[in-house]
Amino acid sequence: MNRRIMDILKKREVLLLAIIVVLSLLVQVRAPSFLTYENLANVLKACSIVGIFSLGVLVITISGGFDVSFVAIAQVSEYLVVWLLLRYVHGNLLVAFLMAILVGTLMGLFNGFLIDHFKMPAIIITISTQNLFYGIMYVVTKGRLLYEVPDYLGKMSNMKIFAATAKNGAAYGISGVTILWFALALAVAFFLRYTMKGRSIYLIGGNATAAERIGINMTHSTLMIYGIGGGIAGIAAIAHISVIMTVIPNSIVGTEMDTIAAVVLGGASITGGTGSVFGTILGVLLFALINNSLTLLQISSSWYNVFIGGVILLSIFVNALQERRHLRQKVRVKVEMQEV
Amino acid sequence: MKRFLSIVLIAFVLGSGAIFAQGQTENGEGTKAAKYTMVTIPKLKAAWFIPYDEDSKKAGEDFGCEVYMQAPAAADEAQQVRLIEDSINQGVNALLVVPNDANSCVPAFKKAREKGIVVLTHESPNQPEADYDIEMIDNIKFGAKAMDELASRMGEKGEYCIYVGSLTVPAHNIWADAALARQKEKYPEMKMVDTKFPVSEDRNASRQKTLELLTVHPNLKGILAFGSQGGPGAGQALRDKGLTDNVTVIGTTSPKEAAPFLKDGSMDLCVLWSSGDASYAMVYIAKLILDGHKDEIKTGMEIPGIGKPTVNGMNILFDHPLIVDASNCDNYSF
Numbered sequence: 001m002n003r004r005i006m007d008i009l010k011k012r013e014v015l016l017l018a019i020i021v022v023l024s025l026l027v028q029v030r031a032p033s034f035l036t037y038e039n040l041a042n043v044l045k046a047c048s049i050v051g052i053f054s055l056g057v058l059v060i061t062i063s064g065g066f067d068v069s070f071v072a073i074a075q076v077s078e079y080l081v082v083w084l085l086l087r088y089v090h091g092n093l094l095v096a097f098l099m100a101i102l103v104g105t106l107m108g109l110f111n112g113f114l115i116d117h118f119k120m121p122a123i124i125i126t127i128s129t130q131n132l133f134y135g136i137m138y139v140v141t142k143g144r145l146l147y148e149v150p151d152y153l154g155k156m157s158n159m160k161i162f163a164a165t166a167k168n169g170a171a172y173g174i175s176g177v178t179i180l181w182f183a184l185a186l187a188v189a190f191f192l193r194y195t196m197k198g199r200s201i202y203l204i205g206g207n208a209t210a211a212e213r214i215g216i217n218m219t220h221s222t223l224m225i226y227g228i229g230g231g232i233a234g235i236a237a238i239a240h241i242s243v244i245m246t247v248i249p250n251s252i253v254g255t256e257m258d259t260i261a262a263v264v265l266g267g268a269s270i271t272g273g274t275g276s277v278f279g280t281i282l283g284v285l286l287f288a289l290i291n292n293s294l295t296l297l298q299i300s301s302s303w304y305n306v307f308i309g310g311v312i313l314l315s316i317f318v319n320a321l322q323e324r325r326h327l328r329q330k331v332r333v334k335v336e337m338q339e340v
Numbered sequence: 341m342k343r344f345l346s347i348v349l350i351a352f353v354l355g356s357g358a359i360f361a362q363g364q365t366e367n368g369e370g371t372k373a374a375k376y377t378m379v380t381i382p383k384l385k386a387a388w389f390i391p392y393d394e395d396s397k398k399a400g401e402d403f404g405c406e407v408y409m410q411a412p413a414a415a416d417e418a419q420q421v422r423l424i425e426d427s428i429n430q431g432v433n434a435l436l437v438v439p440n441d442a443n444s445c446v447p448a449f450k451k452a453r454e455k456g457i458v459v460l461t462h463e464s465p466n467q468p469e470a471d472y473d474i475e476m477i478d479n480i481k482f483g484a485k486a487m488d489e490l491a492s493r494m495g496e497k498g499e500y501c502i503y504v505g506s507l508t509v510p511a512h513n514i515w516a517d518a519a520l521a522r523q524k525e526k527y528p529e530m531k532m533v534d535t536k537f538p539v540s541e542d543r544n545a546s547r548q549k550t551l552e553l554l555t556v557h558p559n560l561k562g563i564l565a566f567g568s569q570g571g572p573g574a575g576q577a578l579r580d581k582g583l584t585d586n587v588t589v590i591g592t593t594s595p596k597e598a599a600p601f602l603k604d605g606s607m608d609l610c611v612l613w614s615s616g617d618a619s620y621a622m623v624y625i626a627k628l629i630l631d632g633h634k635d636e637i638k639t640g641m642e643i644p645g646i647g648k649p650t651v652n653g654m655n656i657l658f659d660h661p662l663i664v665d666a667s668n669c670d671n672y673s674f
Contacts, residue, residue, distance in 0.1 A: 142385045
């Protein structure tokens with residue numbers, strides 16, 4: 001029993017949750033507006049896009065892969081889909097999603113194909129495709145913005161679920177993009193935990209050779225993994241348009257590192273084999289809450305990077321300690337076995 | 341599989357070849373007819389630089405020069421330097437450049453000037469190896485002007501905040517500091533809350549930051565956003581909160597992007613400049629130099645339609661900000 005509790009405490013999710021709770025309580029003492037429905041709903045809306053991106057990155061990271069092109073994929077899908085919707089397709093939100101998922105998945109499959117075919121490190125391939133996707137888009141669009149976006153796209157982010165009303169009559173509530181993020185998170189969690197394909201991703205990330213020996217088709221798996229990553233980037237693209245209601249060719253550039261940092265903070269190992277949806281959500285939330293609380297505490301925004309760096313270091317430090325203890329136990333078991 | 345791959349690769353190479361070839365015929369048309377050939381090289385292909393292209397061509401027509409644009413696909417200094425060198429080899433008479441990086445352009449500029457090519461820059465004061473640098477705004481005056489506009493709309497009192505793109509973008513921070521200095525000097529009843537917030541390049545971040553600030557400072561009356569996305573993001577937050585009439589938002593957002601916000605009152609004003617005014621002036625000045633009238637470039641000269649600059653060494657400074665509100669935001673192409 002005691003051992004079971006210890007096991008639970010060792011999990012990254014528990015550590016993150018503890019940090020979040022402690023942080024929230026500390027902030028709440030100084031800034032009473034922190035733990036209000038309105039503030040939390042706003043924070044959730046603001047981090048939904050990174051949240052959605054992080055799910056795709058999670059799947060790829062668990063498989064031992066790496067992707068820096070997902071933002072470029074989203075940017076291209078965003079531009080292409082809105083352009084088509086404005087010019088040729090009389091669509092609705094569903095059509096927009098389907099198109100973006102299709103475009104994103106195709107670009108993801110292209111990544112997967114290159115990575116599988118040339119057996120080159122994924123980071124090199126995706127840096128190249130990132131440049132390729134952006135480059136082609138700039139050549140074709142000449143950097144022009146799409147100023148007007150179909151109205152039905154904005155409705156999703158303006159949706160207020162569990163709406164409440166502020167004193168002046170303005171409504172607030174959980175945004176549709178947040179619901180989208182959580183629904184997608186559930187779907188990805190289900191996929192990773194309860195389907196053969198999903199579980200095989202952990203195996204591939206843990207030990208690719210073993211995975212191949214037990215008969216997992218690596219080509220198919222690589223295509224599937226990067227295809228999913230691309231498809232999720234496509235979904236993030238629609239969420240992003242829904243929030244900002246315009247298409248600016250370079251407007252999500254720079255989100256790459258925030259997302260990867262949140263996924264790694266959430267417990268996914270960069271070498272593959274581990275990671276969970278819940279941890280990733282907590283990683284995204286922790287970054288968002290730190291940012292939010294600095295404003296509410298009226299601490300200069302110059303400190304933001306210091307806090308973020310500090311939190312990442314702290315969590316890696318705690319994890320390293322746990323792992324070292326874990327490793328020591330392993331060695332001991334080995335010695336005992338030899339004695340027998 | 342190999343065969344399939346080679347077919348794909350060949351198709352790709354042919355395809356991109358066709359794109360480039362097309363680009364060149366577009367640019368190369370009729371260069372022989374005009375007296376001087378000038379090339380405009382902005383930082384990148386972007387909406388902001390559309391007037392840079394359009395107005396330089398208009399100046400070309402007005403002053404009898406052939407002007408065309410060569411833009412890097414991304415804001416990449418190596419690509420830009422390559423374009424500069426290609427243009428030198430093609431034998432243009434003037435290079436009108438908005439450098440991505442002042443230093444990396446120096447060797448190419450030196451080479452150009454050795455060949456008698458006029459080199460003018462924009463957004464790069466004291467650019468080494470350039471003949472002149474042309475600025476449409478004086479950074480200090482620009483920041484102060486933005487503050488004056490904000491103050492007059494806030495009744496010269498109350499709390500306001502300032503957004504910048506990041507805490508390391510030089511221009512934004514010079515403007516922000518100048519605005520703050522102006523407020524301290526002229527508007528003692530106004531008060532900046534907290535510090536500068538680095539959210540102005542990201543509309544989602546600006547929206548969220550505005551919501552947070554309105555929570556902490558319910559009496560916030562003004563937002564000054566240096567960086568293109570700060571104003572629209574703040575506007576979205578005010579729409580959410582139903583406060584579009586209570587808070588003044590002024591931003592350096594391009595008119596077309598800001599138009600929906602200006603029209604419903606969630607933004608009040610765009611304060612910026614037009615890269616087109618700069619390129620128009622650059623063509624005029626390049627022609628003066630090529631015609632051998634360099635001595636005319638001094639304080640007191642006038643450029644038709646743009647105004648009288650202050651000439652300070654190699655820097656030609658206009659005080660020509662572009663102020664856009666709901667009434668005229670539809671008149672611009674960027």
